[in-house]
Amino acid sequence: MKYKSQKVAYWFFALSMLLLVLQITYGFIMGFARIGMDGLHEFIPFNTARAVHTNLLVVWLLSGFMGAAYYIIPEEAQRELVSVKLAYVQLISLAAVGVAAIVGYHFNWWEGRKFLEIPRQLDYLVVLNVLLFLALILLTLFKGKRKTTTALVLSMGLLFAALLYIPGMLPFDSQVTDSFFRWWVVHLWVEGVWELIMGGILAFLLIKLTGVDREVIEKWLYVIVGLTFLSGVLGTGHHYYYIGVNKIWLIVGGIFSALEPLAFLAMALFAVNMYRKGEKKHPNKIALFWTLGAAIVSFVGAGLLGFAHTLPQTNLYTHGTLVTAMHGHLAFWGAYAMIVLAIISYSLPNMTGRKYYDGVRGRVAFWTSNIGMIGMTMAFGVAGVAQVYLERKFGMEFMAVQKEISIHFVVLIICASLFAVGILTYIYDFYKHGRPTDEALEKAEHEYL
Numbered sequence: 001m002k003y004k005s006q007k008v009a010y011w012f013f014a015l016s017m018l019l020l021v022l023q024i025t026y027g028f029i030m031g032f033a034r035i036g037m038d039g040l041h042e043f044i045p046f047n048t049a050r051a052v053h054t055n056l057l058v059v060w061l062l063s064g065f066m067g068a069a070y071y072i073i074p075e076e077a078q079r080e081l082v083s084v085k086l087a088y089v090q091l092i093s094l095a096a097v098g099v100a101a102i103v104g105y106h107f108n109w110w111e112g113r114k115f116l117e118i119p120r121q122l123d124y125l126v127v128l129n130v131l132l133f134l135a136l137i138l139l140t141l142f143k144g145k146r147k148t149t150t151a152l153v154l155s156m157g158l159l160f161a162a163l164l165y166i167p168g169m170l171p172f173d174s175q176v177t178d179s180f181f182r183w184w185v186v187h188l189w190v191e192g193v194w195e196l197i198m199g200g201i202l203a204f205l206l207i208k209l210t211g212v213d214r215e216v217i218e219k220w221l222y223v224i225v226g227l228t229f230l231s232g233v234l235g236t237g238h239h240y241y242y243i244g245v246n247k248i249w250l251i252v253g254g255i256f257s258a259l260e261p262l263a264f265l266a267m268a269l270f271a272v273n274m275y276r277k278g279e280k281k282h283p284n285k286i287a288l289f290w291t292l293g294a295a296i297v298s299f300v301g302a303g304l305l306g307f308a309h310t311l312p313q314t315n316l317y318t319h320g321t322l323v324t325a326m327h328g329h330l331a332f333w334g335a336y337a338m339i340v341l342a343i344i345s346y347s348l349p350n351m352t353g354r355k356y357y358d359g360v361r362g363r364v365a366f367w368t369s370n371i372g373m374i375g376m377t378m379a380f381g382v383a384g385v386a387q388v389y390l391e392r393k394f395g396m397e398f399m400a401v402q403k404e405i406s407i408h409f410v411v412l413i414i415c416a417s418l419f420a421v422g423i424l425t426y427i428y429d430f431y432k433h434g435r436p437t438d439e440a441l442e443k444a445e446h447e448y449l
Contacts, residue, residue, distance in 0.1 A: 008067075016063035023052075023053055029049045191302075194336060286357040290338055297335075298335035
């Protein structure tokens with residue numbers, strides 16, 4: 001069943017697309033700076049570009065998650081959103097805070113804490129915004145006709161993400177203590193509760209696209225939730241040793257980090273298995289590509305590449321090098337970016353009535369962006385391994401090493417250009433669909449049942 005309140009999801013998706021373009025732009029600024037083409041340095045220094053690039057990653061994904069929740073929760077709860085007007089207020093305030101933060105970074109208005117650079121004054125506005133979002137989602141679910149496991153896991157992930165933001169706001173005089181709690185946000189988001197959000201969206205899409213019984217799909221969710229909390233929470237320890245915390249965390253973090261690929265492997269097997277069992281042949285193959293791709297690529301990027309460099313024996317050398325960038329780019333792309341693009345690809349034709357998923361654009365966007373991202377990952381990996389050997393085995397100076405490996409960033413920029421072509425094609429397809437309509441939503445209610 002489709003609900004008119006789902007139209008609010010479109011505008012969150014539109015915001016996420018705009019922020020994604022900005023994030024890629026700042027990524028290019030960093031890439032060109034790496035090869036000596038740093039003409040914008042007077043206006044956008046490398047540290048500013050990096051802060052904007054990493055923070056926009058978080059904001060555009062959160063915008064996508066919120067849009068996904070506004071689309072999924074009414075359908076799962078079988079009732080309209082409790083207040084569409086307040087949802088639009090939340091959208092506008094989120095965009096305003098994001099703009100204020102990005103502009104502030106260019107004027108050195110920030111906290112200087114990696115991934116959490118946003119100034120403390122804006123932190124409180126973020127909290128108010130997220131509380132409003134959670135109130136709308138949870139009240140809709142509470143008042144709904146049904147409470148599915150899919151909706152509950154998605155809501156639980158969003159709620160825990162909000163709660164885990166609070167430790168990053170606590171003021172500490174000690175940098176060690178501050179870093180200890182900062183990882184509660186950074187690590188427990190991306191390797192903990194965000195996996196619940198991914199799992200909820202993944203389950204919803206597989207139910208809709210494959211026709212496999214809901215009971216079967218939602219049983220897998222319990223396995224994923226269990227593996228996520230078992231490995232993700234204690235796996236945080238692989239960050240702690242390097243900030244001066246007791247050595248025991250190196251052992252704990254190493255053991256449980258080694259278990260983290262199991263959660264992503266479960267997701268990949270889950271998605272592929274449900275696809276094979278599926279009896280329904282949904283016409284939206286592009287949404288299916290992105291859905292299965294998210295499960296498989298996340299296993300490679302977050303699972304295998306994460307495992308490859310977080311083991312203590314390896315991480316002693318790779319920690320803080322471009323090997324981390326290799327893992328981070330493919331992990332974020334597979335686990336979170338692709339699942340956001342999947343829910344957009346599924347919901348957009350239902351909201352607008354324009355079914356462009358049979359066209360060439362969707363396939364071009366999928367394959368060029370993925371091939372480009374894999375190329376970027378390989379460039380980061382080769383540069384990172386060279387950096388490890390030159391810096392940490394042969395003792396070369398940091399800047400001398402950066403000059404030696406700059407050629408790999410030429411390759412990275414070429415691959416990033418291919419990736420950007422894919423994303424721009426996807427965004428062109430997004431806007432080509434046009435705005436959502438009540439008629440399209442009413443029509444979609446009776447299709448593919």
